[in-house]
Amino acid sequence: MSRYAIAYAPVAESALKQYSGAAGFRAAMASTLGRDPYGHxxxxxxxxxxxxxxxxxxxxxxxxxxxxxxxxxxxxxVPPP
Structure with missing residues (x-):
């Protein structure tokens, strides 16, 4: 579980909704920057x-x-193409 809550500004949320790998990205965010936002x-x-x-x-x-x-x-x- 991440220590930091992760939010998305409207522009980023829109890009995330269009990204086919959104679920994997959210999980990666929680396990990396969600634990240490100054690392990784x-x-x-x-x-x-x-x-x-x-x-x-x-x-x-x-x-x-x-x-x-x-x-x-x-x-x-900016998700990959």
Whole structure:
């Protein structure tokens, strides 16, 4: 079970609904960034520790970490073709 709740901004949610591998992606998110949002090959964007990007299960994502409320919000995602 993930420690961080994972939410999706409307644009990312729309992309996720169209992605055929959505169930596997959600599971991968929970088992990786959901446990450690600063790990798993993620990198800070623009020098901001909580604004990050990573590739999880072949999907490039940009997300924000809200450590005080233990939540990750995916704002953009680019699934593979």
């Amino acid at each position: 090959g993620s990198t800070a964007v623009g020098g901001e520790r909580d604004r990050r990007e990573a590739t999880i299960a072949g999907v490039f994502i940009r997300y924000y970490v809200a450590e005080n409320i233990v939540k990750i919000t995916v704002v953009r995602m």
